[in-house]
Amino acid sequence: MSELALEPYRHSTLPFALVLPVGWQRTEDVDGCALVAVEPLRDDPRFHASAVVTAERLPGGAARETWVERSRDALRESLNRLRVIDLEVTEIGGIEARRTLAHYVHRDFGGVVLEQWALGEGSLGFVLSCSGGALEYDDLADLNHMLAAGLRLGEAAR
Amino acid sequence: MTPQPVLDASRHTLRIAEPTLATLVAHTADPVSASLQGPEAERQLTLLQAAGVIRGGRSHPAIRDALAAMVRPELCTLELRTGERLTQGWVGYSSAALLRAPEEDGVRRLLQLHPSLLPEALARLVDLGPRPQPEAGTPVPFDEDAFAGIRRRWCLRVGWTLESGERGAAELDVLDTDGGLWVIQAPEGDGQRVARPVTSTFVWRHVVRLLMRRPAERA
Numbered sequence: 001m002s003e004l005a006l007e008p009y010r011h012s013t014l015p016f017a018l019v020l021p022v023g024w025q026r027t028e029d030v031d032g033c034a035l036v037a038v039e040p041l042r043d044d045p046r047f048h049a050s051a052v053v054t055a056e057r058l059p060g061g062a063a064r065e066t067w068v069e070r071s072r073d074a075l076r077e078s079l080n081r082l083r084v085i086d087l088e089v090t091e092i093g094g095i096e097a098r099r100t101l102a103h104y105v106h107r108d109f110g111g112v113v114l115e116q117w118a119l120g121e122g123s124l125g126f127v128l129s130c131s132g133g134a135l136e137y138d139d140l141a142d143l144n145h146m147l148a149a150g151l152r153l154g155e156a157a158r
Numbered sequence: 159m160t161p162q163p164v165l166d167a168s169r170h171t172l173r174i175a176e177p178t179l180a181t182l183v184a185h186t187a188d189p190v191s192a193s194l195q196g197p198e199a200e201r202q203l204t205l206l207q208a209a210g211v212i213r214g215g216r217s218h219p220a221i222r223d224a225l226a227a228m229v230r231p232e233l234c235t236l237e238l239r240t241g242e243r244l245t246q247g248w249v250g251y252s253s254a255a256l257l258r259a260p261e262e263d264g265v266r267r268l269l270q271l272h273p274s275l276l277p278e279a280l281a282r283l284v285d286l287g288p289r290p291q292p293e294a295g296t297p298v299p300f301d302e303d304a305f306a307g308i309r310r311r312w313c314l315r316v317g318w319t320l321e322s323g324e325r326g327a328a329e330l331d332v333l334d335t336d337g338g339l340w341v342i343q344a345p346e347g348d349g350q351r352v353a354r355p356v357t358s359t360f361v362w363r364h365v366v367r368l369l370m371r372r373p374a375e376r377a
Contacts, residue, residue: 086358087288101359105280106224110274134274137366141359 004063004093006150010157011035014055017157021149022141024051034126047109049132049140051147058125067125068098068118079104080116093152094121103134113137115144121153160202161265163209167220170270172211176260179204179268182211184370186225187216203274223253224270233273234318234371238280239312245283249273249369277365284312286362290338292355300342300351316368330364 009026010017014034014063020026022035035053042048076082079102086092086101097119104111111134118127128151160199163174163182181202184193193199206212217225227250235245243259254276260266271279281287302311315329331342333353339361341354 014259050254057336059266083281084287085362086279088359095248103281105278105301106274110272111276112274134277135366135370137277138363138372155370 008150009035009037011053013122015121015154015157016053016055017150017152018051018053018128018147018149020051020147030132031109045108045109047112047131047133049136050130050141051126051144052129052131054127054129056125058120058123062082064096064120064125065098067120071116071125071127073117074101075100075102075114075116078131080107081105091155092115092119092148095150099148109133111135113140115141115148117148119151119153126151126153160205161263163211165209165211165218165220167218170220170224172221172268173265174268175265175269178205179257179266182206182217183225184230186217186222194363200355213339221268221270223250223347224248224268227253227255234316234369236280236369237315238283238312239315240284240312245265246315247276249276262326269296271371275285276369277362278316280314280365283305283360284332286358286365289358290333290336291357292338295355297343297354298303300340300353305333305335305353309334309336313363314368314372318371320371328372329369330361330368332361 002088006019006157007022009020011034017089020037021039022128025037025040028034029035029106032054033052034060034124037110038050039048047135049100082104083100084100084102090099090100097117102114104112104114110111112132114131116129118125129150130140130147133141160175160177163178165172165174166311181194181199184191194203194364203212210219230250231248232251233249236249238245245259246257248255254271254273256269256271311333313331315327315331317327320327333340333342339356339358341356342351342353344351368377
């Protein structure tokens with residue numbers, strides 16, 4: 001999976017860009033997500049890997065950390081049996097980012113790993129969420145980190 | 159006296175004494191096995207039938223796939239050792255079985271689960287979660303007494319047999335401390351074991367690696 005060819009992608013209206021695997025299906029602005037990219041669907045009953053970007057206006061006056069904490073709380077409320085595995089403060093394109101590695105139980109597919117990076121630029125907060133089947137994490141981890149490393153916001157995305 | 163098994167079908171768990179489990183596994187492998195003859199086997203079978211674990215000659219569907227994985231672990235087998243406690247596992251392509259370490263009365267808990275839930279089940283058993291991020295550093299000679307704030311030491315060992323008959327095994331030996339996680343590794347040649355600081359992400363990834371029958375990379 002991590003040997004997939006990557007190609008640049010830039011959102012049509014929002015100020016973010018990243019690299020995505022060639023052939024992944026992309027949909028913009030659906031269900032509150034700025035971008036949903038999914039690996040080619042095959043006729044098999046497994047969870048398909050995906051990369052989702054959400055963008056939201058940061059609450060005025062709220063610290064980035066508070067926003068990140070709220071995002072993590074929202075995960076706990078929306079995902080079944082969420083277990084946080086790791087938290088890390090890192091940097092993407094010169095911007096501080098908060099990485100969360102977590103696991104939840106999907107009612108149809110079983111264990112799913114969610115790796116998420118949250119970072120802000122100006123008044124906008126962006127979250128990149130990479131998901132895949134739990135037993136595929138070793139195949140997907142490098143790809144997840146490549147997608148995150150390629151994320152650019154604001155002027156850097158032009 | 160052997161305690162009666164207790165089946166919780168809604169949770170796919172079975173509390174069972176080891177002799178009774180041995181009989182149940184033998185029955186799953188071959189219901190007319192010679193090992194199921196004799197008064198002791200008959201007593202165990204009576205216990206299993208009374209508890210509803212075996213009905214009409216078949217095991218209860220809530221644990222049937224776990225027993226199938228124990229008889230034929232297509233993917234791998236595992237042992238998770240935390241101190242003196244040993245949890246065992248058998249993993250097939252569609253189901254897995256986890257057999258928890260004996261409880262105070264010697265009885266064990268068998269759990270049926272989907273293989274994709276195994277990494278999280280193991281993570282829960284060792285309380286794998288966020289820890290202080292390690293600073294990049296060289297490994298240090300391993301002396302457990304030299305580490306402060308030890309939470310637990312655990313070792314996951316996974317073994318497998320490929321379709322070709324080729325066998326393999328690998329393990330992940332972890333020291334969990336308040337200051338972070340360390341992987342204990344044997345030296346390439348002779349010499350003392352070393353401890354390398356690692357992240358929870360590294361440990362999670364390598365638990366998955368082992369379950370997928372891939373030897374853990376060196377930290």
